[in-house]
Amino acid sequence: MIMIDNSSRRSFLRQAFGAGALVLGARILPTRALAALETAAFAPNVFVGIKSDGTVLIVAHRSEMGTSSRTMVPLILADEMEADWKRVKIEQAIGDEKYGDQNTDGSHSVRSFFGVMQECGASARTMLEQAAASQWKVPASECKATLHQVVHTPSSKKLGYGELASAAAKLPVPDKSKLVFKKKSEYRYIGKDLPIYDLSDITHGKAVFGMDAKVDGMVYASIEHPPVLGGKVMSFDDKEALQVAGVSRTVEIPAFKPPHGFQPLGGVAVIADNTWAAFQGRKKLKITWDPGPNASYTSSEYKKELQATARKPGKVVRNVGDVDKAFDGAAKILEADYYVPHLAHAAMEPLVAVADFRNGKCTIWAPTQNPQAVQDTVAAAIGIDKKNVICNVTLLGGGFGRKSKPDYCAEAALLSKQLGKPVKVVWTREDDIHFDYYHSVAALYMKAGVDQKGKPVAWLQRSVFPSINSTFAPDVKSGSAGELGMGFTDTPYDLPNHRAENGEAVNHVRIGWLRSVANIYHAFAVCSFADELANAAGRDSKDYLLELIGPPRLVDLKAQDVDYPNMGPIEQYPVDTARLRKVVELVAEKSGWGKRKLPKGHALGIAAHRSFLSYIATVVEVAVSPDGKISIPRVDTAVDAGMIVSPDRVRSQFEGAAVFGASLALMGEITATNGKIDQSNFNNYPVLRMNEAPLETHVYIVESDAPPAGVGEPGVPPFAPALCNAIFKVTGKRIRELPIGRQKLV
Amino acid sequence: MITLKINGAPRQFDGDPDMPLLWYLRDVAGLTGSKFGCGIGMCGACTVHQDGIAIRSCVTPVRSAVGKEITTIEGLSNSDHPLQKAWAALNVPQCGYCQVGQIMQAASLLKAKPKPTDKDIDDGMAGNICRCGTYQRIRAAIHLAAKEKV
The missing domain is CATH 3.30.365.10 (Aldehyde oxidase/xanthine dehydrogenase, molybdopterin binding domain)
Known part of the structure; x- marks a missing residue:
């Protein structure tokens, strides 16, 4: 629900934008809170202002940490209002609930604010056209906003945005239903590659962190x-x-x-x-x-506890068919235990x-x-x-x-x-590593019953991890629906009998969100196990994966009584296997799956995962040297993130995700002894360096008119399983515990 | 009292001569382009030039910089350095925090190896961490700057 008002008379805005400026604002009212907020004072969440010199000020209310949201969210507004990007100045918002959600987390800056920005931009544009029409005493339909000015089409008369700002400020905000939005073909900036706003400041050391x-x-x-x-x-x-x-x-x-x-x-x-x-x-x-009370926490012991829990029945969080009965009738049973340790964020700025x-x-x-x-x-x-x-x-x-x-x-x-x-x-780096809100450690147990052809007739998966909810409440033992909904209760495979269970675990360190969160361990187990089944059946991994995903359909989790938050309305963002299939097929084609000649010791691995409402398939080419050293010559990733704002910035996020994913897969591990974290700095908590990074990462973006979805995080989850699946192809060694660097490959 | 030469200009300092150059630059001289990342010379965010060669300012006491020419990002170039142009052409940065250190390291590398191979770049840049993972573009930008096609 979006409302826009004309805030030109607000004194605080007048100070920011100069007297006589046109200022528009909007705010989002979460549907649930609507009743409570209906009587609240109106305070916009997104502002655009035009100064009389024509400078357009756009407020970035999301934080910039490398995902380009500070550039790309304002860019949507600028495009819709026909502003000249060269004359746009971005102002960073302070924290204020009037902006709506500012928590730059969960890969949703574009997803949640695309529409808001469009409306603010279209309102501004419409009001500028009306202001020009009044001045010229012509019908507004003859006036068209074009690149920072309004043109009277029949006479070619022009007025700049700066010249129109004061008059536009006196006009009422047009009704939302009257707004006409630009067509996709009319976008000036959306869909094009533009530099990030802070680029020059960053490369000259002037950016303020x-x-x-x-x-x-x-x-x-x-x-x-x-x-x-x-x-x-x-x-x-x-x-x-x-x-x-x-x-x-x-x-x-x-x-x-x-x-x-x-x-x-x-x-x-x-x-x-x-x-x-x-x-x-x-x-x-x-x-x-x-x-x-946590001084007895030693992660090596805790690991055994988690693994033991994962071998016992847990709370059922998804149930399809009759798994136990189907196991009895299966030709063959396969089981596997997976483990992913705690990880630290280790952002470059402590x-x-x-x-x-x-x-x-x-x-x-x-x-x-x-x-x-x-x-x-x-x-x-x-x-x-x-x-x-x-x-x-x-x-x-x-x-x-x-x-x-x-x-x-x-x-x-x-x-x-x-x-x-x-x-x-x-904080020092040592503080940063010692006192993180760690990515949760997790133990997973996977069991499949397959028929004579190796196709699963029964599938059981268990996930055990200390929950992020332990941050906010005492004695939390179960995973939240949000965590379980990240690649565990929404496994999109076509399984007649399928059960997902969650076992209990208590936290002894602070647990927190880390880029793609629970998707990391869930995708690692699920996508690795899919490949284990493919290999056990003697099938091609990609073909088998497509069969496992099954025919194009919307997975109806509601009908299966799954508590599934989905990060957005399921009607708007269904779990769509057609889209998952498409990225698998696209990445297979582009990576030369099954066709590309590879040197000895090289192999490809594939994994596909939906997270943050985006569909990603990744093929990793690994090279394993005779002495067991791993390098990654090439990564191919296909991305369906719905409609996107900047192809270049989408590519950059997936290039980065390949590095982040390789880093956690190869070397990421936080351990504790007697409650104290063993790692302290980059000497003992290594992160990937250039000489270890994938040499080339190719990103293929699916053209889509679906609503925008996440980009910053979803590249991470499929990376580790794709890499481990490739390692299996070369070495025959199945990696079930991360980091890979802990294992002997030859 | 010691005298340092930073970006061509002499500066006096009467504080702790064991203070790492990084903290002198950032807290005392107000030159904040060089960044703190690890404090043990393992991430390269603090990279500056000493007599034209990349060093880690977080583990370099100010006293050892006496008599040397120290160059920071603020003094790298009067206009745009070819690397800064290449960085812009390829839209390299994500969060940007490590990028100054990367550019300073790359500038030092290009002085030693004007036409570096991928291997030269790996060897020269392995000490500079980018947690966002911009390595592929950094490598491409260094090649681009080496060709001076920017």
Whole structure:
């Protein structure tokens, strides 16, 4: 539900856009909250303003962490309003609920805001045309907005957007039903390749990331956190720390009250007049810790528990036919256990935030995916109203889900309030690895009964993992419908008898979203197991996969009583096997599947997975050297993400996903001993480097008029299984545990 | 008091001579183009040039930079460096955080190997991590800059 109003008279906007500017806004009211919000004050979520010099200002309300949303969401608006992109200036929004959802997570910036941006753009364009028509005293139908000006078609008279802004501001906003949208063929920018807005600033070192935020009078803080989740400071000695040049004082930060949510972990902060001094002072702290309830957590033991749970019946979350009976009648039974360890986000920019508390208000500058969560978290931490938290969003040096959890912002706010001056909290890489909200560890059990031809007649899958919901509630043991809906309860295979079960697991570290979330372990198990069945049947992996997906159809999960959130209305975004088949066929064709001559020691592997409402199929070419070293000469990925804004930026996300996927598959692993994370930096938590990365990644985009779907995340899930399926082809060794680097291949 | 030469200009510093050059550049000199990524010289986000050669400023104490010419991204080029043009032509960055370090490393590589092979680029750039995974475009941009077709 979208409403647009003319906000030109609002004083705060007049300040931002200059007097007489035309300002349009819209807000999204989630359908569920509509009744509650009907009486709320109207506050737009997306703004476009035109200054009298003709500059068009568009507010980017989503965070930029590398997915280009800061460019591509405003671009939709600019295109629809016939603005000249060269004369558009993007303003980054602060956190404010008037914008609607700002949590840049879940690959939905374009999906959720395409329509909003279109409406704002079309309204602006229509009002500019009407303003010109009034001035010329001609029918509006004779006036056409074209590239930043309105043209009177019969006479070729022209008025620029800047000249029309004041007059347009006085007009009522046209009714939504009267808006005429541009046809796809009329798009000026959508569907074309444009540079990202911040490109030049980035390559010249002028872009402002959170790490670059600076406020007058600011001090720097580095925090020693409890080494184990839930640990507390018992006592500390800061004498030596205070002797470090530049260190001014220390501040104890209290431990959180469970559930941890986004609260600070607690610990001792060292305050200094530069970052380095704060780091040095921190090394001199002597802290005695109460290790807390998670000190017995050792991941190698926990792994055995998860695997044992996965071998026992769990809660049924999807059930089709009679699996047990069908197992009895099967010609052959195949079973496999899969395991994926915890992963860390390790965005290039460690966590950092600047807070300035004064006069009852707290201003934050932070690389955050979720500025409204910053408001909530900071408000709760320092006991003020969220409307008194102003969250400025810088560029993010990567996010991948970690920066949607603003514990680091609350730390800065607490310290600023206590010290009475602006504070910059800088996490080290070691902090980043030690105190992540980790991608969940998972154990999966797969069992299939197949007929004489190797076709499955019964299929059982179990998933066991500590849930992200443990962040927000105590004693969570089961996976959420959202997590299970990521590639587990929605397995789109044509199976007459199919059961999915979830086993219980308790968290001992903070668990959080990481690029594509539960899809990682679910796709790894499901897509690997599909390939295991293909090989057991002596079939071509791609042909078998297509048969497993079955005929083109919409998978009706509702009819199967599956609690399936789907990230969008199922009517609008059905689980469509025709689209999944199409990407499989496309990637097979483009990769030369079954046709391309490969050198000795090379092979192709394939996997296909739907996530974030997009359909992806990936073929990985692997090369395994005689001594077992892996390299990835080529990756082919076919993408059906519905309608897309920028082909180049879609390609870039899938190129990146290949690297991210290869990284987690080959080397990603976080372990813990006695509650403490064993890894600390890139020396022992390696991420993929250029010499290890796929040499070439080819991305094929399916032309589609379907509603826009996700792009940032869905390239990740099929990568690891496609790679492992390829490794099996070369070596005969089936990888069932990640990372691959832990296994001996020859 | 020590004297450093940053982007051609002398600068005085009377702080801790063991402070890594990165933190001097960022917190003291206000040159924030060079980034903090790992603090142990393993990611390359902090890469600057010392006498024209790429170094990791996060593990280089300021005292060891005395008498050397330090160049940061802010001083790489008066106009656009061929690498910056190539980066723009291929729309290389995603989040952008590592890209300054990548460009500084690549500039040093091109000085040593004006026409690098893929292998030269892998060897020269393996110390610079890009978590977004822009490696394929970085490689292409280095080749493009080497051809000076930008």
